[in-house]
Amino acid sequence: METSPTVIDVLPQHARDRELAKTRTGIRGLDEITRGGLPTGRPTLVCGGPGSGKTLLALTFLVNGAVQYGEPGVLLTFEENAEEMASDVASLGFDLPELIKTQRLAVDYVRVERGEIEETGEYDLEGLFVRLDYAIRTVGAKRIVLDTIESLFAGLKNDGVLRSELRRLFRWLKDQGVTALITGERGEGLLTRQGLEEYVSDAVILLDHRVHDQVSTRRLRVVKYRGSHHGTNEYPFLINAAGISVLPVSSLALRHEAPLERVSSGVGRLDKMLSGKGYYRGSTILVSGTAGTGKTSLSAHFLDAACRRGERCLCFLFEESPQQLLRNMRSIGIDLEPWVTAGLLKFHADRPSRYGLETHLVTMHEAVAEFRPAVTVIDPVTNLMTVGTYADVEAMLTRLIDHLKTENITAMLTSLTPGQTDIERTETTISSLMDTWLVLGNDEVDGVRRRGLYVLKSRGMAHSNERREFVLTDRGFNLLDTVGAARKALGHARSVWREGRSR
Amino acid sequence: MNPSHIRATLQRAAQTPPNERYVLRLYVTGMTPRSARAVSNLRAICDEYLEGRYDLEVIDIYQQPVLAIGEQIVAAPTLIKKLPLPMRRIIGDMSNRDRVLVGLDLVRAPDAS
Numbered sequence: 001m002e003t004s005p006t007v008i009d010v011l012p013q014h015a016r017d018r019e020l021a022k023t024r025t026g027i028r029g030l031d032e033i034t035r036g037g038l039p040t041g042r043p044t045l046v047c048g049g050p051g052s053g054k055t056l057l058a059l060t061f062l063v064n065g066a067v068q069y070g071e072p073g074v075l076l077t078f079e080e081n082a083e084e085m086a087s088d089v090a091s092l093g094f095d096l097p098e099l100i101k102t103q104r105l106a107v108d109y110v111r112v113e114r115g116e117i118e119e120t121g122e123y124d125l126e127g128l129f130v131r132l133d134y135a136i137r138t139v140g141a142k143r144i145v146l147d148t149i150e151s152l153f154a155g156l157k158n159d160g161v162l163r164s165e166l167r168r169l170f171r172w173l174k175d176q177g178v179t180a181l182i183t184g185e186r187g188e189g190l191l192t193r194q195g196l197e198e199y200v201s202d203a204v205i206l207l208d209h210r211v212h213d214q215v216s217t218r219r220l221r222v223v224k225y226r227g228s229h230h231g232t233n234e235y236p237f238l239i240n241a242a243g244i245s246v247l248p249v250s251s252l253a254l255r256h257e258a259p260l261e262r263v264s265s266g267v268g269r270l271d272k273m274l275s276g277k278g279y280y281r282g283s284t285i286l287v288s289g290t291a292g293t294g295k296t297s298l299s300a301h302f303l304d305a306a307c308r309r310g311e312r313c314l315c316f317l318f319e320e321s322p323q324q325l326l327r328n329m330r331s332i333g334i335d336l337e338p339w340v341t342a343g344l345l346k347f348h349a350d351r352p353s354r355y356g357l358e359t360h361l362v363t364m365h366e367a368v369a370e371f372r373p374a375v376t377v378i379d380p381v382t383n384l385m386t387v388g389t390y391a392d393v394e395a396m397l398t399r400l401i402d403h404l405k406t407e408n409i410t411a412m413l414t415s416l417t418p419g420q421t422d423i424e425r426t427e428t429t430i431s432s433l434m435d436t437w438l439v440l441g442n443d444e445v446d447g448v449r450r451r452g453l454y455v456l457k458s459r460g461m462a463h464s465n466e467r468r469e470f471v472l473t474d475r476g477f478n479l480l481d482t483v484g485a486a487r488k489a490l491g492h493a494r495s496v497w498r499e500g501r502s503r
Numbered sequence: 504m505n506p507s508h509i510r511a512t513l514q515r516a517a518q519t520p521p522n523e524r525y526v527l528r529l530y531v532t533g534m535t536p537r538s539a540r541a542v543s544n545l546r547a548i549c550d551e552y553l554e555g556r557y558d559l560e561v562i563d564i565y566q567q568p569v570l571a572i573g574e575q576i577v578a579a580p581t582l583i584k585k586l587p588l589p590m591r592r593i594i595g596d597m598s599n600r601d602r603v604l605v606g607l608d609l610v611r612a613p614d615a616s
Contacts, residue, residue: 111575118606121544121595126532127564127576134568156578156594 020227023071023143023179026064027057028369029246033222033231038203043170043180045200047191048207053218053239054183055079056089057207058145060244061181063094066104071142074135074178075107076128078151092243106135112155119157125165129172136176144173147183150194163194170199191223202226208234217356220246236358238366245362258282258460263309263375263410266301269479270438273455273464279436280460281374282408284401286431288415289440294451294472295414296320298438299377300329300336301477302412307339311374315347316364318383322347325379333475346371352383357396360384364400373409381413394433401433435459448493453479509610525549525557525607526586532579533565537596541580544597552609582606 022036031037038044038061048054062073077085085107086096099105108131136144149169152162173180182200184192191197197204204224210217219234237246262277271278279285285302287295303313317325325347326337339345348367355363368376385393397413404411413434431437436458443450454467470479529545531538542561549557564571564579574583578594584607593606604610 108572110577112577116592117578118591118593118602119595119599120593120602120606121541121598122537123578123580123595124537125577126579127530127571127581128578130532130564130568130571130579131576134572152577 022228024064024069025057025061026068027060027244027246029235029237030057030220033220033235033246034203034225035229038179038181039225039228040179041174041177042202043173043182043200044203044205045182045184045192045196046205046207047184047186047197049186049209052186052207052209053237053244054207055085055147056092056239056244057205058147058181058183059085059089059094060092062105062143062145063089063096063099065143066099072104072139073106073143073145074132074139074141075105075145075147076110076132076135076149077107077145077147078110078112078149079147091241103139106139106141108132108135110151112152117155123158123161125152125162125169128165129169133176136178141178144178144180145183146180148185149182150184150192150196153194166196167199197224203228207237217358219358236362238359238362240363240366242366245366259408264305265298266303266305267298267477267479269468270298270453270477273466273468273479274436274458275461275463277461279410279458281410282405283410283435283459284404284433285410285412285436285438286415286434287412287438287440288417290417290442293440293442294470294477295416295440296325296379297329297332297334297472297477298440299379299412299414300325300332300334303345303375303377304334304336304339306375306410307336307342307344310344312371313339313345313375313377314367314371314373315345315377315379316367317347317349317379318352319380321349331474332472332477346373352387355387357384357387357392360387361396361400365403368404368407368409376404376409376411377414378411379414380416382416398433436463445490446494447497448490450490450493523556523587525553525584527557527559528574528583528585529559529561530564530571530574530576530579530581530583531561533563538563538580540596540598541582544600545582545603548597548600548603548607552604552607584608 021040022034022038023040024031024037046054046057059075062075065071065073079085089096096105096107100107110128110131132144135141149166153159156162170180170182182196184194184196187193187195191204191206201224203222203226206221206223208219208221210219218237218239220237221234222230222232235246237244259281261281262279263281264271264278265274287298289295299315303315306313320328322340326340329336336345340347348364350360350363352360381397384396401411434457437456439454439456441452443452451470451472452467453470455463455465468479470477472478527545527549529541531541545559549559562570564576570576580594580596582593582597584591584593587608591606591608593603597603601610
């Protein structure tokens with residue numbers, strides 16, 4: 001997993017010094033929310049329900065420490081045995097046996113079986129301390145994970161002893177100077193079943209896994225971080241083939257670059273309407289219109305033009321499959337296939353209903369981070385609205401557009417306007433985020449369908465206010481000449497129509 | 504536990520064939536008062552019930568941490584009855600004699616009778 005610069009990197013040195021020492025998790029997003037990672041030399045509690053990703057987060061923290069930051073780690077697990085765990089995470093590219101062999105990781109599996117133990121008087125948990133101490137010394141550990149220490153409560157009966165020993169354990173971990181991550185199962189009315197938050201009070205991270213309308217979303221929240229600023233929102237996170245990643249995008253301030261460079265729309269006459277030069281690079285363009293008005297075609301022109309400039313393009317499809325789109329665009333003379341073959345153009349097609357909005361957002365982020373495009377098209381963005389409320393969609397799009405702008409990626413979003421009604425509502429949701437807004441429409445005059453296009457807004461340029469008629473030909477978009485030419489075309493169309501009728 | 508029950512189990516213990524040897528491992532943490540108590544309590548019990556037919560090895564996990572891992576020691580002191588089977592774990596300073604006897608299968612647990 002690559003490390004990208006985070007907020008902490010861009011802070012001036014004096015501001016960084018005031019912050020407490022932090023240990024990076026190497027988990028994309030989490031280090032930004034926590035402004036640099038977990039508190040160094042202190043324990044952090046990660047809690048959540050079953051399957052919320054606690055163990056994966058903890059393991060990622062250890063593996064990244066060992067692999068990326070040269071900090072060996074210890075895993076003290078009460079949950080599964082080491083081999084099971086190794087095979088579980090092997091699919092994420094974590095080679096635990098190799099890390100163990102090269103002394104960068106020590107794993108100790110602690111088995112405490114319920115009801116098997118006869119208690120005959122005073123005892124403590126010194127056995128656990130001895131084992132931890134041994135593991136820490138064996139690899140020179142800087143990081144340690146206890147997963148899930150509450151299992152002790154199932155095996156041992158004396159709560160009083162357990163509680164005082166846990167208190168002693170966390171103090172001892174601090175004395176060892178190791179950065180510890182302790183997982184805990186979410187309890188009724190408490191963050192953890194046994195109230196571990198009472199003992200681990202430096203930092204607490206809560207993981208949540210919700211299912212709403214049969215769509216699941218994972219969220220992460222930093223509940224507490226003593227002595228440090230941190231993002232307080234709930235952040236969506238994703239577990240996929242690349243591991244765990246968190247999206248802190250809404251924490252970013254409005255401070256994108258405003259490049260002066262312009263990029264062609266792929267339609268010469270449209271460029272002319274946009275003060276002669278096309279869109280601004282890094283801007284966001286909304287193309288809206290009712291069904292069949294040529295939104296996708298306009299996007300295809302834009303993609304084609306970008307590929308001709310040798311730029312990488314990523315196209316998210318929420319309606320058609322890539323094959324359908326390629327075929328349909330070939331019919332209007334835009335052949336995108338060579339760009340796909342050349343690796344310049346990549347499609348990412350998904351059914352909107354497949355995941356929740358947050359997951360879509362994370363997936364799109366991942367795709368953008370992986371492909372590093374100069375141009376991104378989302379066709380149609382309105383299909384995402386079927387998965388969430390307007391407020392949710394707006395929040396999601398704000399985050400996405402924010403991110404694309406930060407990366408200086410020019411984005412074109414198409415928006416399907418549903419018939420004659422409800423036009424304003426769908427579009428005001430997102431229009432304020434847009435730099436350029438093109439509206440496509442169909443008018444029926446004398447039985448002839450006329451396509452029209454106008455620039456509703458385009459920030460930072462003197463754009464045309466004309467409503468231009470256009471036709472879709474076998475060589476693509478053709479914006480017709482002035483009104484005179486349009487009349488001529490109209491006249492022609494009428495005569496064709498009359499001829500047709502008189503026959 | 505009522506007196507007749509104790510009598511019965513003591514009889515059973517007395518009738519256990521003398522060739523059934525007890526192999527015991529007591530894991531302690533250095534020579535803390537608790538460790539010392541566990542050792543002396545356990546020896547007293549063994550001398551009374553298992554005279555001449557037990558091997559007791561006391562292991563200091565501070566000296567041999569690897570054994571603590573291998574034997575899954577969490578609490579200290581921990582006594583492991585390796586033989587006769589089944590293997591049993593008994594934790595604490597062995598001051599609760601009845602519980603030690605139950606753990607060593609020298610007395611059946613009250614709820615099991």
